[in-house]
Amino acid sequence: MNMSLSNLPWLEPLVKIVRGDNVSQNATIIIKTIGLPLAGILVFLLVWHAAASNINTSLGQFPGPADVVEQSGNLLQEHITEREKADAFYIRQEKRNAARVKVDPDYVPKIRDYTGKPTYIDQIGTSLITVLSGFFLASLIAVPLGIVIGLSANLYSAFNPIIQIFKPVSPLAWLPLVTMVVSALYVTDDPAVAKSFVTSMITVMLCCLWPTVINTAVGVASISQDLKNVSMVLRLNYITHVIKIVLPASVPMMFTGLRLSLSIAWMVLIAAEMLAQNPGLGKFVWDEFQNGSSDSLGRIMVAVITIGIIGFALDRVMLIIQRFVSWDKAATLR
Amino acid sequence: MKTLLELTRVGIEFNTPKGAFRALRDVDLKINQGEYISLIGHSGCGKSTVLNIVAGLLQATEGGVVLNGKEVNEPGPERAVVFQNHSLLPWLTAYENVELAVKQVFKGKKSKADMKAWIEHNLELVHMTHAMHKRPDEISGGMKQRVGIARALAMEPDVLLMDEPFGALDALTRAHLQDSLMEIQKDLNNTVIMITHDVDEAVLLSDRIVMMTNGPAATIGEILDIELERPRNRIQLADDPQYNHYRHQVLSFLYEKQKKADESPDKSQASAQDKSIGTDSVARDKRAQKIA
Ligand SMILES: Nc1ncnc2c1ncn2[C@@H]1O[C@H](COP(=O)(O)OP(=O)(O)OP(=O)(O)O)[C@@H](O)[C@H]1O
Numbered sequence: 001m002n003m004s005l006s007n008l009p010w011l012e013p014l015v016k017i018v019r020g021d022n023v024s025q026n027a028t029i030i031i032k033t034i035g036l037p038l039a040g041i042l043v044f045l046l047v048w049h050a051a052a053s054n055i056n057t058s059l060g061q062f063p064g065p066a067d068v069v070e071q072s073g074n075l076l077q078e079h080i081t082e083r084e085k086a087d088a089f090y091i092r093q094e095k096r097n098a099a100r101v102k103v104d105p106d107y108v109p110k111i112r113d114y115t116g117k118p119t120y121i122d123q124i125g126t127s128l129i130t131v132l133s134g135f136f137l138a139s140l141i142a143v144p145l146g147i148v149i150g151l152s153a154n155l156y157s158a159f160n161p162i163i164q165i166f167k168p169v170s171p172l173a174w175l176p177l178v179t180m181v182v183s184a185l186y187v188t189d190d191p192a193v194a195k196s197f198v199t200s201m202i203t204v205m206l207c208c209l210w211p212t213v214i215n216t217a218v219g220v221a222s223i224s225q226d227l228k229n230v231s232m233v234l235r236l237n238y239i240t241h242v243i244k245i246v247l248p249a250s251v252p253m254m255f256t257g258l259r260l261s262l263s264i265a266w267m268v269l270i271a272a273e274m275l276a277q278n279p280g281l282g283k284f285v286w287d288e289f290q291n292g293s294s295d296s297l298g299r300i301m302v303a304v305i306t307i308g309i310i311g312f313a314l315d316r317v318m319l320i321i322q323r324f325v326s327w328d329k330a331a332t333l334r
Numbered sequence: 335m336k337t338l339l340e341l342t343r344v345g346i347e348f349n350t351p352k353g354a355f356r357a358l359r360d361v362d363l364k365i366n367q368g369e370y371i372s373l374i375g376h377s378g379c380g381k382s383t384v385l386n387i388v389a390g391l392l393q394a395t396e397g398g399v400v401l402n403g404k405e406v407n408e409p410g411p412e413r414a415v416v417f418q419n420h421s422l423l424p425w426l427t428a429y430e431n432v433e434l435a436v437k438q439v440f441k442g443k444k445s446k447a448d449m450k451a452w453i454e455h456n457l458e459l460v461h462m463t464h465a466m467h468k469r470p471d472e473i474s475g476g477m478k479q480r481v482g483i484a485r486a487l488a489m490e491p492d493v494l495l496m497d498e499p500f501g502a503l504d505a506l507t508r509a510h511l512q513d514s515l516m517e518i519q520k521d522l523n524n525t526v527i528m529i530t531h532d533v534d535e536a537v538l539l540s541d542r543i544v545m546m547t548n549g550p551a552a553t554i555g556e557i558l559d560i561e562l563e564r565p566r567n568r569i570q571l572a573d574d575p576q577y578n579h580y581r582h583q584v585l586s587f588l589y590e591k592q593k594k595a596d597e598s599p600d601k602s603q604a605s606a607q608d609k610s611i612g613t614d615s616v617a618r619d620k621r622a623q624k625i626a
């Protein structure tokens with residue numbers, strides 16, 4: 001209840017207006033919470049439109065809001081067409097197989113996958129899967145590492161310089177190394193996932209590891225002495241101490257780190273996909289850029305906005321999870 | 335009566351960046367089974383340090399503590415601690431906080447149903463049954479302190495150690511909890527060491543008041559036997575000459591014999607109000623200071 005209301009700050013005054021109390025005051029609240037953001041967006045669109053019509057590139061005019069709307073429609077339409085083609089392909093294949101089985105009952109039908117090129121929506125899907133895999137892998141390493149480091153001042157001192165050095169490294173620097181290592185180590189005849197996927201995922205992981213490690217470690221290290229004393233008086237063993245005291249106590253800080261990590265992961269992913277040629281949004285942008293048609297800039301702009309919206313949505317999802325698992329309800333989370 | 339706990343020439347030196355700091359020296363104390371002891375002394379003299387040494391949270395550098403014939407050198411549930419600021423785990427309900435302790439102490443000794451009954455029994459002792467499924471941030475300071483006491487009692491400790499258990503509470507709540515504690519004490523006859531800043535509290539609750547000299551190198555200055563009959567009633571005692579005599583003795587120890595060295599004469603009035611020991615209102619000022 002609390003959660004949904006704080007996400008929709010205009011809802012409560014709206015209900016009040018409907019009930020008839022304090023109409024003018026509540027109207028002001030609504031104007032402030034919905035009107036101002038809308039006005040901001042409107043101004044932005046106008047400025048964008050004006051600026052775009054004044055920028056000419058070798059690929060034509062810079063895309064304005066109208067082009068973006070048009071290209072979004074196109075991309076969606078392409079997706080629908082492609083799906084229809086795929087469906088048609090499978091129906092044809094089924095029919096053909098059925099016919100052959102009729103003629104020759106011993107025939108084992110071959111089922112082939114449709115091999116159309118990935119659509120924009122498919123690419124969004126790939127990007128999301130890649131970023132979440134990288135992020136989960138990073139969390140799987142970062143949370144335990146953060147806890148172990150946070151529990152021991154000595155380990156903290158030992159690891160801190162390494163963390164501080166790796167933290168600011170750009171994904172572009174990691175990528176060539178990761179690519180070579182993946183090519184050398186990931187050799188199977190029948191790869192379950194593409195090499196480019198593994199490369200992007202590992203690059204994402206390497207870049208988004210650090211905020212979670214640091215925040216978890218700080219959270220663990222700053223557990224109050226009182227709680228540690230409770231644990232000592234009860235003679236909790238190491239494992240119980242970690243599960244019953246350390247983990248819950250550091251959940252708020254841990255999630256601060258995880259949220260930072262996920263936003264970094266998403267940012268890194270686009271660059272990684274561009275270079276690793278993983279079929280996601282990054283590759284889409286790169287391909288459009290190489291393609292260089294008159295629509296390309298508009299399509300890239302659609303990607304830019306999509307990337308922004310997805311990044312925002314991912315952060316909101318993390319925030320909701322954080323609110324749900326955090327015992328510290330007093331802390332305002334935004 | 336049998337000696338349960340014995341402190342022998344306990345002393346401690348802290349290593350600080352500015353060199354060794356001697357907080358305690360030659361603390362000698364014998365405590366009998368079922369005795370209620372108060373530790374009183376000016377702020378910073380070393381009361382918490384004594385308590386933490388008994389709890390095993392700090393190691394004495396000289397001397398030692400013997401409980402039931404065994405030397406104490408690490409914390410353990412047979413010396414349960416009630417911490418000044420309740421120290422409940424904020425993500426657990428009152429019930430779960432007590433449960434954590436009970437599970438740890440009675441693992442393999444009590445059945446699940448017995449544990450549940452035992453947890454509820456202890457919460458009932460401190461009158462917390464109605465709110466036992468609330469989390470610490472949903473209950474008042476006094477209620478949190480009750481849960482802290484229930485948690486400690488539920489461990490069935492040999493000694494109950496309390497560091498200013500009511501220090502952060504308002505006068506009314508505190509009086510209420512003191513009465514509850516006296517009631518519980520009548521039934522269970524625990525051995526208790528309690529730190530307090532409140533002279534009335536010390537006289538009302540204790541069998542003996544241990545008064546500490548000022549630090550550094552603090553030690554026990556005087557020990558006052560309180561021979562008031564139990565059950566004690568705070569209202570009747572207010573006019574009791576014997577009670578007032580004890581009060582007077584503690585106050586005179588604190589304000590005449592152990593007048594704080596750093597209280598310069600011109601400031602002494604102001605600082606006596608917000609720093610040192612006295613009755614309820616003074617302790618409340620201290621709380622305000624701690625919060626600030
Ligand atoms: N870990 C420590 N390292 C260094 N000095 C310490 C440490 N713990 C306590 N001290 C010092 O020992 C002295 C006694 O501290 P202690 O906390 O026992 O006082 P207290 O009597 O409990 O005071 P209060 O009434 O304010 O709680 C103080 O001067 C304090 O600064």
Ligand SMILES: [Mg+2]
Nearest residue numbers: 381382383497
């Ligand atoms: Mg203290």
